[in-house]
Amino acid sequence: MSIYVGNLSYEVTEEELTAVCAKYGTVKSVYLPTDRETGRLRGFGFVSMGAEMEESDIIEALDGSEWMGRELKVNKAKPRALHN
Structure with missing residues (x-):
């Protein structure tokens, strides 16, 4: 699993x-x-952590917080859709 970090x-x-x-x-x-x-x-970016609990902690701590003058959007990354 990875985390989506938006509005970077x-x-x-x-x-x-x-x-x-x-x-x-x-x-x-x-x-x-x-x-x-x-x-x-x-x-935006994607972050992969060592454990799922660490990812949950980041989402809880950073979603909606301000960093570098921007309000972050942080959540579980959705699986990439396959295009045929």
Whole structure:
């Protein structure tokens, strides 16, 4: 399972998001998608933690909180839809 983190600053780095999430446990991975044409961050990311309880703690702590001047939207990531 991973966590969706939305409404991120376009200036955020993987290292900064990792540092915030590491307060709640072991961060396995962080992914910040970029726009294919511009290379600019898309304003959201995905975080995978070491344990599901850690992910629940992050969602509870960060959803609706302000970080880098933005109100975060944090929830369980939905499985990626497969397109045929």
